[in-house]
Amino acid sequence: MDYQNELAGQVALVTGGTKGTGRAIAERLNSAGATVIVTARSHPESLADGIQFIPSDLSTKEGTSKVASEVLNRFGKIDILVNNLGGSDTPGGGFSVLTNEDWESTLQTNLLAPVRLDRAILPQMLERKSGVIIHIGSIQAKLPLHDSTLPYAAAKAGLVNYSKGLAKEVSPKGVRVLTVSPGWIMTAASKRMMERISESSNISVEAAEQTVMDALGGIPYGRPARPEEVAELVGFLVSPRAGYLTGTEYVIDGGTIPTI
Structure with missing residues (x-):
C-alpha cells in the first residue's frame, strides 16, 4: 500500500536525526510527505532531499530553546515531534567507576532533553488540539546492563514513565504521546x-x-534490528492510521525481552 502523501502538510522535528535510527526516521517521514527538520550538534555530511537541519545541543536549556523557537518561527507549527536523541558514553566497570558527571550528562541527554523540548513544543499542539509526540526509549528500561550503561538504562526507564504520565494528561486535549523502545539496532x-x-x-x-x-x-x-525497521514503526504511529493509539510503549526488539 502506498502511504507516500499521508503526512503531507505536517511539520515534523526529529532530534538526533542526522545519523543512525534518527536519520532513518527522518527519511521515512520525509518519504510520507512531511516537512522534516532534524537537529544535532554537528552538521551532517549529507541529508536526503527536502530534509532541513538546525544545529543545536539539546543537552542544554539554551539548545532546546534555540531549536524550538527556530522551527516555530520558520514553520509556524510542529505537528510531529520525535525525541530520538539519546545514547551513552559512560565507562565500563559498574557503579563504582561512574562519576556524578557521568550520571548528570546521561540524564540530561536521555531524559531531561526530551522533557524540555516537549515543554517548548506542546503549547502550540494543545492550542491546535492536534499533535503526536514519540519518545524513543530502550529495552534497557526493563533490561538494564549494569556494567557500562546503568545511567542510560535508568534515564530511559524515567523516560518511559514520564511518557505514560504525559499521555494521560494531554491525550484528552488532542495530543497523542507514545514510546518506541528498540533493542539492539x-x-x-x-x-x-x-x-x-x-x-x-x-x-x-x-x-x-x-x-x-x-x-x-x-x-x-x-x-x-535495522534502523529502517524502527523507522517504519514510527512512521505508522505518527500517521492517521494510528489515530486511536496513545499512552502505549511499543517494544521492537526481535523478542529480546524474555518476559511478558
Whole structure:
C-alpha cells in the first residue's frame, strides 16, 4: 500500500536525526510527505532531499530553546515531534567507576532533553488540539546492563514513565504521546563497534555480533534490528492510521525481552 502523501502538510522535528535510527526516521517521514527538520550538534555530511537541519545541543536549556523557537518561527507549527536523541558514553566497570558527571550528562541527554523540548513544543499542539509526540526509549528500561550503561538504562526507564504520565494528561486535549523502545539496532556505529571487537578479540565480525546478542540474553529473531525497521514503526504511529493509539510503549526488539 502506498502511504507516500499521508503526512503531507505536517511539520515534523526529529532530534538526533542526522545519523543512525534518527536519520532513518527522518527519511521515512520525509518519504510520507512531511516537512522534516532534524537537529544535532554537528552538521551532517549529507541529508536526503527536502530534509532541513538546525544545529543545536539539546543537552542544554539554551539548545532546546534555540531549536524550538527556530522551527516555530520558520514553520509556524510542529505537528510531529520525535525525541530520538539519546545514547551513552559512560565507562565500563559498574557503579563504582561512574562519576556524578557521568550520571548528570546521561540524564540530561536521555531524559531531561526530551522533557524540555516537549515543554517548548506542546503549547502550540494543545492550542491546535492536534499533535503526536514519540519518545524513543530502550529495552534497557526493563533490561538494564549494569556494567557500562546503568545511567542510560535508568534515564530511559524515567523516560518511559514520564511518557505514560504525559499521555494521560494531554491525550484528552488532542495530543497523542507514545514510546518506541528498540533493542539492539545495527547502525553504522554498531557496525564499527563490531569491527573493533572483532579486531581486539581476534574473532570474526559475526562472532562479535553473537557475543553482544549473548550479553543481551539472546535475540530470538537471530539478529539486531535495522534502523529502517524502527523507522517504519514510527512512521505508522505518527500517521492517521494510528489515530486511536496513545499512552502505549511499543517494544521492537526481535523478542529480546524474555518476559511478558
